[in-house]
Every structure is written in C-alpha cells, then in structure tokens.
Amino acid sequence: MTEEKNxxxxxxxxxxxxxxxxxxxxxxxxxxxxPEPNGYLHIGHAKAISIDFGLAREFGGLCNLRFDDTNPIxxxxxxxxxxxxxxxxxxxxxxxRLYFASDYFxxxxxxxxxxxxxxxxxxxxxxxxxxxxxxxxxxxxxxxSPYRNRSVDENLELFARMRAGEFxxxxxxxxxxxxxxxxxxxxxxxxxxxxxxATHHRTGDAWCIYPTYDWAxxxxxxxEGITHSLxxxxxxxxRPLYDWFLERLQVHRPRQxxxxxxxxxxxxxxxxxxxxxxxxxHVRGWDDPRMPTLCGxxxxxxxxxxxxxxxxxxxxxxxxxxVDAGLLEHCLREDLNLRAPRVMAVLNPVKVVIENYPQDKExxxxxxxxxxxxxxxxxxxLFSREIYIExxxxxxxxxxxxxxxxxxxxxxLKHAYYITCTGxxxxxxxxxxxxxxxxxxPESKGGSTPDGRKVQGxxxxxxxxxxxxxxxxLFDHLFTRENPFDLPEGADFTDDLNPESLVExxxxxxxxxxxxxxxxSRYQFMRxxxxxxxxxxxxxxxxxxxxxxxxxxxWAKIEKKSLRLE
RNA sequence: UGAGGCGUGGCCAAAUUGGUAAGGCUCCUGACUCUGGAUCAGGCAACUGUAGGUUCGAGUCCUACCGCCUCAGCCA
Numbered sequence: 001m002t003e004e005k006n007x008x009x010x011x012x013x014x015x016x017x018x019x020x021x022x023x024x025x026x027x028x029x030x031x032x033x034x035p036e037p038n039g040y041l042h043i044g045h046a047k048a049i050s051i052d053f054g055l056a057r058e059f060g061g062l063c064n065l066r067f068d069d070t071n072p073i074x075x076x077x078x079x080x081x082x083x084x085x086x087x088x089x090x091x092x093x094x095x096x097r098l099y100f101a102s103d104y105f106x107x108x109x110x111x112x113x114x115x116x117x118x119x120x121x122x123x124x125x126x127x128x129x130x131x132x133x134x135x136x137x138x139x140x141x142x143x144x145s146p147y148r149n150r151s152v153d154e155n156l157e158l159f160a161r162m163r164a165g166e167f168x169x170x171x172x173x174x175x176x177x178x179x180x181x182x183x184x185x186x187x188x189x190x191x192x193x194x195x196x197x198a199t200h201h202r203t204g205d206a207w208c209i210y211p212t213y214d215w216a217x218x219x220x221x222x223x224e225g226i227t228h229s230l231x232x233x234x235x236x237x238x239r240p241l242y243d244w245f246l247e248r249l250q251v252h253r254p255r256q257x258x259x260x261x262x263x264x265x266x267x268x269x270x271x272x273x274x275x276x277x278x279x280x281x282h283v284r285g286w287d288d289p290r291m292p293t294l295c296g297x298x299x300x301x302x303x304x305x306x307x308x309x310x311x312x313x314x315x316x317x318x319x320x321x322x323v324d325a326g327l328l329e330h331c332l333r334e335d336l337n338l339r340a341p342r343v344m345a346v347l348n349p350v351k352v353v354i355e356n357y358p359q360d361k362e363x364x365x366x367x368x369x370x371x372x373x374x375x376x377x378x379x380x381x382l383f384s385r386e387i388y389i390e391x392x393x394x395x396x397x398x399x400x401x402x403x404x405x406x407x408x409x410x411x412x413l414k415h416a417y418y419i420t421c422t423g424x425x426x427x428x429x430x431x432x433x434x435x436x437x438x439x440x441x442p443e444s445k446g447g448s449t450p451d452g453r454k455v456q457g458x459x460x461x462x463x464x465x466x467x468x469x470x471x472x473x474l475f476d477h478l479f480t481r482e483n484p485f486d487l488p489e490g491a492d493f494t495d496d497l498n499p500e501s502l503v504e505x506x507x508x509x510x511x512x513x514x515x516x517x518x519x520x521s522r523y524q525f526m527r528x529x530x531x532x533x534x535x536x537x538x539x540x541x542x543x544x545x546x547x548x549x550x551x552x553x554x555w556a557k558i559e560k561k562s563l564r565l566e
Numbered sequence: 567u568g569a570g571g572c573g574u575g576g577c578c579a580a581a582u583u584g585g586u587a588a589g590g591c592u593c594c595u596g597a598c599u600c601u602g603g604a605u606c607a608g609g610c611a612a613c614u615g616u617a618g619g620u621u622c623g624a625g626u627c628c629u630a631c632c633g634c635c636u637c638a639g640c641c642a
Contacts, residue, residue, distance in 0.1 A: 128640055323578055
C-alpha cells in the first residue's frame with residue numbers, strides 16, 4: 001500500500017486555504033512545522049506534521065521546518081537531530097528550509113527596540129511574583145505596573161543594559177504595553193524578553209536575554225513568509241496577541257488556524273506524562289516499542305506509510321476527541337498485509353512426532369512468500385518426522401466450532417501434509433501434554449489429496465531439528481483503560497499501566513531461514529501477526545522479534561463469546 | 567460570576583454557504599479461502615446537546631438554556 005490517491009482534503013483548514021487562494025488573500029501556500037527541540041516527537045506530532053507538510057504538498061506549496069528554540073534552558077541539539085530524523089522517516093522533506101527561531105534573535109531585538117520607540121513596550125522591574133499579582137485573575141482586571149510609563153529613552157537605555165548583561169536573571173523584563181484590563185489575559189502587558197544568563201544550544205553566550213515564545217513565534221512565521229500558521233487549539237487565545245504584534249510592526253501577516261491535537265485510547269500523549277513513564281522506568285526508554293513516540297513506533301515496526309494513512313483518516317477538526325487505537329492497528333495491517341513476507345513461527349510449542357514418517361527423512365517444501373503478491377516469490381522450508389505446533393492448536397476435548405487438532409481429527413500442516421492425531425503423551429506428574437503422536441497421509445503432500453477431501457483446520461508448524469530459536473516480544477496496550485485519565489479520585493495514571501503490556505517469550509522455534517533476517521525487517525508470522533526484528537537487541541544467533549500488531553483473530557472472538565455464554 | 571472555543575451513530579468525521587444525514591474504524595451476517603488472515607457482498611446503528619422560533623423545507627439561520635475544553639509560566 002503506497003500512494004493511495006488522495007481525494008482533495010475536505011476538512012475545514014483545507015476549505016479555508018482554498019477560499020484564501022480564491023479570494024486572493026494569499027497567492028500561495030506556505031506552512032511550517034515548529035517544534036521546540038526539547039523532547040521526542042510522538043504520534044500526536046505526526047498528525048501535526050502530516051497536516052503542515054501534507055497541506056503544503058496538496059496545494060503545491062512549501063512547508064518549513066523551524067525549531068522554536070527560545071528557551072536555552074530546555075533545548076538541546078540532540079533533540080534537533082532526533083526530530084529531523086523522525087520527520088524524514090515519516091516521509092516529509094523541508095529541502096533547504098531548515099530554520100531556527102534563534103536565527104531571528106537579532107531581528108527580534110531590533111523590532112523590540114522599535115516597539116519601545118513607539119511607546120508600545122517598556123522595561124518592567126517587577127519580579128515574577130509581583131507580575132503575577134498585578135496581572136489580576138480571570139474575573140478581575142489587572143493593575144498597571146508602576147514602571148509602565150517610563151520614558152522611551154529610559155526604556156531604551158535599560159533594555160540595552162539588559163542585553164549587556166548588567167542585571168541578574170529575573171530582575172527585569174521587557175513587556176508589551178497593551179491593556180491591563182483586557183478580558184484576554186494574554187493581552188495584559190505580556191512579557192517579551194526575560195533575562196537568562198544561559199548558554200543557548202546554537203547562539204552560545206551571545207545573548208543573556210531571550211524572547212518569549214509569544215514574542216518570537218508570530219514574527220518568525222512572518223519572516224518566513226508563512227501564509228497559514230496551523231497550530232494547537234491552545235494557541236487560539238494567543239492569536240489576538242500575535243496579530244497585535246504583527247500589526248504594530250507592519251509586517252507580513254500569516255493566518256493562524258487552530259485544530260485539535262490528537263488523543264488516542266490506551267495511551268498518553270502529553271510530554272509530562274511520557275517523561276514520567278521513562279524516568280520512573282515504567283518503560284525501557286523513549287524508544288520502548290510500547291511508547292507512542294515515533295522512535296518507539298519505528299522500533300516496534302510501525303511503517304511510516306501506515307502512520308500517514310492513519311493521519312489522513314482521523315481527519316482534522318476543532319473538536320477534541322479520542323481516536324480509537326484500533327484504527328492505527330487497522331492501517332498497519334492494511335499496509336503490512338501486502339508487503340510482509342509470510343513465515344512460520346511457533347510461539348508456545350508442543351512437539352509432534354509423525355509416527356509413520358521415516359526416521360531420518362527430510363524434505364524441502366515450496367512455500368509462497370505472500371499469497372497477496374506472487375512477485376514476492378517462494379522459498380523452501382524443511383519438513384521432518386518431528387515438528388512443533390502451537391499448544392493452542394490442540395485440544396484433548398475440542399469445544400464446539402474448534403477446527404484444530406484433537407484426538408482422531410485430521411488437519412492440514414500449512415504447505416505440507418495432512419496429519420491425524422493418534423496419541424497424547426502427558427507428564428505423569430503434572431498431567432501436562434508434552435508430546436503429540438500423529439500419522440501423516442503421504443498422498444496429501446503440498447496440502448491437498450487426490451480424493452479431494454477437506455480438512456477444517458490449517459496449522460503452522462516448524463521442523464523441530466531444523467528450527468532456530470528466537471526471542472519474541474508480545475506487546476499490548478500500555479494502559480488498560482481506554483482513557484488512562486478516567487481514573488477514580490486520587491489515583492495516578494500510572495496505576496492503570498497494563499502489567500501485560502510486554503510478554504517476552506524465549507526459545508520460540510522459527511523457520512531456519514530467519515537466521516539471516518535483517519534488523520528492522522518485517523514479517524508476518526502466519527496466524528499470529530506482524531513482527532519486526534528488533535534493531536537494538538537482536539543479533540545473529542540471538543534473534544529478537546517485536547510484535548507490531550496481531551492478525552485479526554476471529555476464533556478468539558468466538559471463543560470469548562462462548563465463554564461468556566457459559 | 568471574564569474571555570475564547572467546541573457539541574453529528576460505540577469511536578473518528580463529512581454534508582456544493584437551507585433542500586430533506588457521506589465515508590472510515592468497530593460490531594453482526596453471508597460468500598470465498600491451504601493463514602478461523604486477506605478479499606468480496608450485505609447489515610445493525612444518529613429524530614445532528616436541549617427547548618423554542620423563522621421557513622414549503624434547518625445539522626446548516628435566530629433566541630434561550632445545558633455540557634465540555636482552553637487561558638491567571640519571566641514554558642512552548
């Protein structure tokens with residue numbers, strides 16, 4: 001599944017853009033993805049990336065990558081690199097348009113001086129607590145700072161001295177002079193610059209005052225000639241402030257449009273919560289395959305194509321919603337079904353001895369690699385007298401509608417022969433089934449017989465003497481609840497962590513051909529699901545597979561239902 | 567009791583700026599099948615937050631109400 005023909009997007013942002021193009025408000029489309037380099041990108045960012053880059057692509061425009069690095073204390077080059085990698089992996093490209101808000105520090109500084117000259121900004125000596133006090137509350141208006149009416153000259157001088165490093169951190173700020181009684185708190189003389197004697201990941205020690213996000217963001221978009229600034233609903237209330245700055249500065253004005261961020265069932269997507277999962281070792285790091293981070297999903301084996309399809313299908317709207325994680329899994333199956341080579345692996349093995357098959361005979365059997373795609377060819381698999389099958393594929397007393405093996409019943413071994421169960425060997429102590437005895441029908445080679453008789457079940461298997469052993473990690477939702485925030489009073493979201501989100505199986509017999517499987521390559525383990533060779537822990541002789549997602553399991557559903565009925 | 571947003575089937579989400587509710591996921595049937603996979607065909611399910619109003623006709627316009635979200639960092 002690759003380039004599916006995208007019909008023109010019909011969500012509200014696309015409609016606005018179409019209209020802007022028609023009315024001539026803009027004659028082109030230029031967007032940008034503006035992350036702060038202070039963490040790892042996750043599936044929620046993938047939605048934003050897909051909107052920003054996708055819309056530009058759809059309308060024949062451009063999309064910049066700009067890092068909003070206005071806070072030297074939190075930002076690191078390491079994050080810049082990981083974000084670039086993740087965006088490229090997703091399949092998007094910013095060409096030569098890689099920018100940083102810090103590229104604009106000089107310009108921003110000059111603009112600030114302009115505003116001071118126009119009497120629209122002033123240096124305030126209030127400390128953080130005092131500023132909060134003066135700001136007022138949601139229902140009461142604020143009070144003007146006693147420093148609000150300094151002369152332009154004094155402001156100019158003080159601002160220059162702030163920049164020169166004459167004052168300690170937090171002692172002064174530069175504020176926009178707007179309206180302390182504004183109903184929108186963001187308009188109550190917001191801070192434009194704060195003093196921070198900190199080393200910036202790119203500008204080093206060139207600055208000791210740094211612009212706030214609110215002061216930097218709109219102007220950065222303006223400088224880059226952005227036409228449509230797409231962002232999170234959270235910035236809706238800031239829009240009047242961005243427009244205020246741009247208007248005073250008399251510069252190019254992008255149109256900001258806000259959309260709802262992504263939420264997904266059974267996981268969390270807030271930076272704060274993800275950090276806790278890592279710090280408190282609930283997962284094995286940022287790239288733990290259970291994490292919703294892009295590096296986690298990548299390691300798990302998710303494909304960029306599936307993630308893009310997912311982003312297309314969830315739509316874009318202003319209403320906050322929670323998308324069913326099942327949709328992402330669906331997109332994965334849809335993609336992998338067409339591309340993943342099929343292979344046989346037994347996760348919970350029980351040995352089967354085929355009594356009428358010669359002791360030292362072995363056979364090479366042809367098997368197609370993907371029934372969906374003949375061009376993926378065939379391979380040879382080994383068959384012998386002793387094989388492994390799934391414990392689950394045998395029942396001593398089969399329930400109704402059970403198609404698999406049971407005493408006296410005949411089933412097909414995929415690609416190989418029909419076998420009939422003739423005996424069960426149990427551990428005399430525990431009663432556990434340790435081995436099954438079967439006979440095979442030599443006529444059934446290849447999976448069918450001359451008499452054309454039907455069997456109900458087809459099992460996967462691996463030849464015991466030829467099998468190689470692998471570690472297989474089965475992942476499940478990180479959180480048990482659909483919404484990990486819907487918790488009883490006083491509970492913490494970590495209380496809902498799924499204890500079975502990772503089940504590790506050792507020594508699973510798999511086809512010997514898998515010995516050469518490349519890290520990162522994906523397979524379908526027949527009748528199980530899609531698996532990916534782990535890029536971190538897997539090595540020759542010690543294969544580790546991650547389950548990307550399971551196959552749809554109709555039998556599990558039937559079984560569960562009948563259990564409920566009993 | 568400030569301001570700004572949002573409310574369409576179980577979950578997402580459309581509806582040519584009033585014309586009589588797309589599509590996807592889920593779920594359920596059936597067909598087919600050497601993966602109880604895939605595929606195909608079909609089906610269940612919404613009086614569009616509530617109550618009024620305008621209109622021949624309203625998810626789309628008006629009024630009132632209800633619910634939910636965001637904002638009081640020198641974070642972004």
